[in-house]
Amino acid sequence: MTKQPTARNDLLLMAVFTLAILTMPIWAAPFGAGYPDLLQKFAIYGLFAVGFNILFGLTGYLSFGHAAFLGVGSYTAVWSFKLLSMNVIPAVIFGMMTSGLFALLIGYVSLRRSGIYFSILTLAFAQMSYNLAYSVLTPITNGETGLQLAIGDARILDNMFASEAATAIPATNLFGIEMSGYPGFYFCAALLIIGFYIALRITRSPLGTILKAIKSNQNRMNYTGLNTRPYTLTAFVISGMYAGLAGCLLAVTDPLAGAERMQWTASGEVVLMTILGGVGTLLGPVLGAGIIKYFENIFSSYNDQVLHGIFAFLPDPIENVLVAITGLFVGDGWHLTLGALFMVIVIFLPGGVIEGFTRLYSWVRAKVKQDAGGNSVNNGKSQPQSAE
Template sequence: MKNLFKSNAVIMLVFSAVVLTAPIWLDPIGANYPDLLQKFAIFGLFAIGYNILFGLTGYLSFGHAAFLGVGSYTAVWCLKLFTMNVFLGVILATIISGIFALAIGFISLRRSGIYFSILTLAFAQMAYSLAYSVLTPITNGETGLQIAADDPRYLDSMLGITQQSEGIPSTHFFGFDIKSMDGYFGFYFAAVVLIIGFYISLKIFRSPFGLKLRAIKSNQTRMTYTGFNTKPYLLAAFVISGMYAGLAGSIMVAIDPLAGAERMQWTASGEVVLMTILGGVGTLIGPLVGAAVIKYLENIFSALNNSELTNIFSWLPEAIQTATVYIVEPFVGKGWHLTLGSAFMLVVIFLPGGIMEGFDRVKNLFGFGKKKSSSEGEAK
C-alpha cells in the first residue's frame, strides 16, 4: 500500500486532479478568478524550479528573477517577430534563459555560501539596471515591452495567417485564444505547464541525479572525496532552475503579453526564496504551497479595507467589533506585508521545514497511518 501511494503515477494523478479542480475548491476562499489562479500556477512553477537548486543543493540564489525577466522578454519578442502562437515563445524563452543561467551559473558557482548568493544578486541587479538603460532598444525601458498591431510577425504572415480584427491581436495556443473561457483557458494552459513542470521535478527528485544533488547539500567536501566532480552537477541544477524561471516568465507573457524590467528586481528574486522557505525547502510540493499562500495574501488580504472588515466581523458586539477591526486593519490592505512577515517569522521559528512540516505534524498528531500521511504529504 505504501508503495502504491508513493508511485509516480498516483502522485501525478492526484496532483493533476487537485490542480485542475482548483477553480472549484478555491471558490469558498474567494480565490476563484483567473488572474489569481494563473498567478498560483506561474509562481508555483517558478518556485518548484527554484527548489531544484535551493532545495536540493542548498545553494541560495538571489538572482532567479533575472531568468524570469529574460524569459518574458524572449517570449514577447517571439510574439512580435514570429507568431502570436505562444508555443514558440515558451520553448525559446526556456532555452534562452537556460543559456543565460549557464553563463551566470558558471561564474557564480566558483564560490559557495554567501558569496554565491551575492554574486547571483549582483548579476540580477545588473540585468535589471541594463534593462532600464543600455538595453532599452531590446527592453523598451520603463514603458515595458509590448506587442503592437503593426509588428512584423514573419512566421504568421509566411503561413498566411492574417488578423481577423483591427487593433492589437491576442495570444493563442494553436488557435485557442488564451483569453477565451472568461480567462480560464489561460489558467488551464498555465496549469498544464505546471503539471508537466511538477512531473519533471518529481523525476529529478527521485533520480540518482537528485540523490547526488542532495548529497552535495549534505556534505559537499565528502562528495569530492567520494569521487564526484560536484561543479557540473551544481551547474546543471542551476541551469534547470533557470529554465523553469524562464518558462514561468514566458507563461506570464502568454497570458498578458508585456514584459517590464521590474520583474527582474531583487525583490522578485527574494519573493521566490520566501515562497520556497514558507512552503518547505526541499519538499516536492512545498514551494507551490508557499507560492499560493503568498500570492493569496498579496491579492486577497491587500484588497481588504475598513468597511469590508467591519462586514466580516459584523457578528461581533459593536464595541468588540470596532476593537477587532482596529487591531486587524494594519495587517490587511496596504499592510498585508505585515501579515506575510509575521507568518514567515512564525514558520521559520516554529516550523523550520515550512508549511509542509506543519501538515506532517498535524497528521502525526491525529495518528494517521503512515501510508496515508506520506501520500497526502507528497500529493497535496
C-alpha cells in the first residue's frame, strides 16, 4: 500500500528544496558549475521542466511543441523592455499572459485529439510558430537576426522618470538591482521555488487528482459523465505559462529573443529533462534539467588541451591513448555521453533518476533494519547454562 504524502512531508520537501536551490552557488562550485550564467540556466530550465511535468507527468499528454511558449515568452519580455521599462516585473507579467493565451489557442485545437496525434499537432504548431517568426512575423520578431534592445527604444515608463536621456542600453533590473550575475540567479531561483510550490499544490489538489485519473484511464473518466477537456486544457495552459515564464527569464538574464528558442529540438530537450529525472515526480524534472545543462556546459568544455592537462602525470603514450578515448565522450562528443546515460536510465530505471534514489534509499533502509533485527536477536539470546 502506497504511503500518502502528508502536509508535514510537503513542508519538509519545500524546506529542503528551497535550501538546496538557494545554496547552489556553494555546493555546485566543486563541480565547476558555481558560476552565475550556468546557475541561471539550471533555474530557468528547471522551471520549464516543472511546468512541462504538469502536463506530461500528471495528465499523460506528451507535447512536442512547448518551445513555442518559451519563444513567445522571450519575445514578449524583450518587447516589454523596448516599449515600457527595463524593470523585469512588467516583462514577467506580460510574458506569462501572452504565453497563456497562446497556449489556450493551441490547446483548444490540439486537445481534440490524444496520444500520438496530440503530440504531432503540438509539434506542427511549434514548427509553424518557428517558421512564422523567421518570415511573416519579421516586423515583430526581427527574423533570423533576433529581437534586440537599442538605445532609441521608447521605454515609456523609464523615460517618464529619467532626468536625462540614456547614452547606453540600460541593463534589466528589479527596482534598481541589475539582473546579471548572482542577483539574476537569485531572481530566477526565487521564481523556481514559487513555481515548484505551485506545482506541489496542484499535484495535491483535487485538480491534480483528476489529472492523474485522466492519465490512468481517460475513457473510463468520460464514461462516468465527466467532461475531461476543461481539465486537460487547464493543465495545458498552466504548463504553457510556466514555459512562457522560463522564456521571460531567458530574456531577463540575456535581453534578446530569437526564433531558435522555438525549434523542435528545444521542445525535445524538455521531454528528455523530464524523462531523465522522473516523469510524474516533483523533483525529477529539476534534476533532469540540471543534468542536461551540466553536460551541455561542463562536459562540452573538456577539449583535448584540457584532457592533456588532466592526464599529464602519465607517460606520453598512455596519456595520448586516454585523451583519444576520453575525447569521444566529452567536448564535441558530450552528446554521446548524454545519450548513453539516457539509454541506461530508460532501460534500467524507467522512473528516472528519482527511481534510482528511491531504490537506493529502500535498499539502505532494509539493510539497516536487517542489521538492527539481527543485533536484537543476538542480544536477546539466552546464555547457555553450565551443567552442574
